[in-house]
Amino acid sequence: MSEHQAIPLARPELGAREEELVLEVMRSGRLSLGPMGERFERAFAEFLGVEDAVAVSSGTAALHLGVRQLGWGPGEEVLTSPFTFIASANCLLYEGARPVFVDVDPETLDIDPDAAAAAVGERTAGLLPIDIFGWPAAWPELEALAAKHGLGLLEDSCEALGAVDAEGRMVGTRGNFATFAFYANKQMTTGEGGVIVPTDAGTAARLRSERNQGRAVDMGWLDHDRLGFNYRLSDLGAAIGLGQVERLPSLLERRAAVAAAYAERLAEVPGVEAPMAARGREVRSWFVYVVRLADEVDRDAVIRALREVGIDSKSYLPSVHLFPHLRELGYREGQFPVAEAASAHSLALPFFPRLSEAQIECVCTELAAAVDASRRG
Ligand SMILES: Cc1ncc(COP(=O)(O)O)c(C=O)c1O
Numbered sequence: 044m045s046e047h048q049a050i051p052l053a054r055p056e057l058g059a060r061e062e063e064l065v066l067e068v069m070r071s072g073r074l075s076l077g078p079m080g081e082r083f084e085r086a087f088a089e090f091l092g093v094e095d096a097v098a099v100s101s102g103t104a105a106l107h108l109g110v111r112q113l114g115w116g117p118g119e120e121v122l123t124s125p126f127t128f129i130a131s132a133n134c135l136l137y138e139g140a141r142p143v144f145v146d147v148d149p150e151t152l153d154i155d156p157d158a159a160a161a162a163v164g165e166r167t168a169g170l171l172p173i174d175i176f177g178w179p180a181a182w183p184e185l186e187a188l189a190a191k192h193g194l195g196l197l198e199d200s201c202e203a204l205g206a207v208d209a210e211g212r213m214v215g216t217r218g219n220f221a222t223f224a225f226y227a228n229k230q231m232t233t234g235e236g237g238v239i240v241p242t243d244a245g246t247a248a249r250l251r252s253e254r255n256q257g258r259a260v261d262m263g264w265l266d267h268d269r270l271g272f273n274y275r276l277s278d279l280g281a282a283i284g285l286g287q288v289e290r291l292p293s294l295l296e297r298r299a300a301v302a303a304a305y306a307e308r309l310a311e312v313p314g315v316e317a318p319m320a321a322r323g324r325e326v327r328s329w330f331v332y333v334v335r336l337a338d339e340v341d342r343d344a345v346i347r348a349l350r351e352v353g354i355d356s357k358s359y360l361p362s363v364h365l366f367p368h369l370r371e372l373g374y375r376e377g378q379f380p381v382a383e384a385a386s387a388h389s390l391a392l393p394f395f396p397r398l399s400e401a402q403i404e405c406v407c408t409e410l411a412a413a414v415d416a417s418r419r420g
Contacts, residue, residue: 053228061286102224169195174203
């Protein structure tokens with residue numbers, strides 16, 4: 044395959060509306076803390092069906108502010124999944140709380156609620172479930188577990204905007220703090236950015252102050268009444284975000300159509316298991332398209348073979364407890380066998396709304412050949 048036909052892993056979908064809104068901000072001269080930020084927040088909250096949404100500079104910033112709102116800190120433990128993007132563990136470390144990992148469910152790859160229940164101990168202060176790869180965590184069970192033990196609940200929905208849980212509710216709408224992320228590979232983007240869904244008007248005000256260096260809304264530039272951060276989303280990012288929210292239903296639909304086209308073709312490919320789209324009332328929101336390769340397939344050889352024909356793919360995700368700064372807390376190989384097996388055999392394929400039928404066909408054909416050639420023994 045020649046260079047210009049290369050198929051990337053992800054690509055944002057931006058158009059005339061985003062350009063128009065970005066221009067509006069540029070011409071207004073209000074690049075930060077202007078009206079576009081509020082317009083974006085209102086549109087996002089409306090899409091989700093929640094009272095309010097606080098826009099911040101990244102999903103990680105949203106998670107960090109969530110940890111602070113819940114008051115998690117030194118001496119406290121928070122149960123969470125090791126099969127995640129590193130930010131959901133790091134946000135606890137920022138505040139001195141300890142991430143206590145619990146293995147994941149083999150079908151959903153989200154935190155196993157029974158394992159979480161078994162892991163609750165004296166120091167447990169909360170739960171931080173992740174809707175990984177856009178699959179909703181077991182929210183009814185996890186909410187009940189949190190209520191039973193009086194635990195705080197912080198939801199990492201950064202990969203799952205639009206996913207629907209077992210009770211038919213969109214993730215991020217259950218009344219706990221929930222976080223979303225808008226890096227360019229996500230269901231919608233602001234370039235860099237995130238949102239935290241507050242629990243009430245009081246937490247919304249504190250979040251808006253903490254993202255803005257600890258200033259209350261009516262305070263001057265050099266006044267601060269609490270510790271804060273610069274976690275503001277620029278109005279340029281908000282403008283892109285508003286354009287994206289306006290057509291979010293069609294962006295989500297297109298991602299689902301690409302996923303369905305993949306699933307149809309991959310059903311014929313031995314050694315490749317496609318991700319489930321729905322189960323009962325649960326519905327995945329398609330962030331990435333991650334397949335599971337059979338144990339005997341050399342995944343890294345498949346990645347190399349695909350790269351040679353210009354197709355980007357990625358081992359996805361590593362189990363974060365094995366990164367050096369978490370090993371320092373005592374974590375080791377073999378502690379979370381379901382997560383570690385998923386890390387060893389999962390592969391993300393090119394996935395974005397504009398992926399054409401021909402490109403999907405090409406990826407599947409090349410994947411089938413690469414898998415066939417990469418069987419060990
Ligand atoms: C599960 C999860 N949590 C948190 C984040 C952090 O978001 P950001 O990159 O916007 O800081 C991401 C983003 O990739 C994510 O996938």
